[in-house]
Amino acid sequence: MKSSYTLFWKGNPEGRKREGGVGFAIRHTLVEKIEHPTGITNRLMKLKVPLACGRCLSILSVYAPTMESTEESIMSFYETLRNTIAAVPIEEKLIALGDFNARVGQDHDIWGTLGRYGIGKVNSNGLLLLQLCSEINLVSNTFFRQKHKCKVTWTHPDQSMVI
Template identity: 40%
Template sequence: MTMRLPLSKDNFATIISVYASTMTNPDENKEAFYSQLASVLSGIHRTDKLLLIGDFNAMIGRENHKWALVMGKHGITKCNSNGELLLALCSEFELTVTNTMSKQKDERKTT
């Protein structure tokens, strides 16, 4: 879903809500999803404030030195194939994975 909202005279916000392919889908499906999303992002006005939200089924890992402009230093877990695709997309469109900018509570249970 894409929505463009007026903020003021010549300022707009575009909100894109997505649900990505799950990790069990074939790589072709995942790549098709990110390709379609890149196509949508290409059509967004460069001056718009952009919010890309949703469930990306992605784990982007902790290697923030490779993605310094995309993620902060608080990534968790290991990167999966959806994470790699998400990081590449964010890099291409100068987006940031915001939940990596501040420390998150680790709610995983250990036994």
């Protein structure tokens, strides 16, 4: 069966540890109408989509390092993400989506980038994400009410710790 999508992927080559890996699946009929996605790192890819109004939308596919990663790799990731976002022209729309491997918590009174629908307590990756969002005026998806099961991607096996 022939796929109706073209896959653009950036990750470590075969034979290396399979850390990271990001991509976009784009319908064949749209591939010629967009700029092909740019693989920035194995954790960050950018897609630029022209809009009808003559403007563009930049979409970032993100897979952040986990809490078990080295501090150096986490800081390098956030620096690359910060630089990538800063390079998007101000007149372009921007969406950053993916797995940030972060828990941002519920302190919406402290963080203007955080809505009322966060859960749990902030972790160190969440703090880095909130700081970045505050610096560059981005908001998190915690402004939207969702079912609890849609707010997390992983729950600790003993169910006492939601990640």
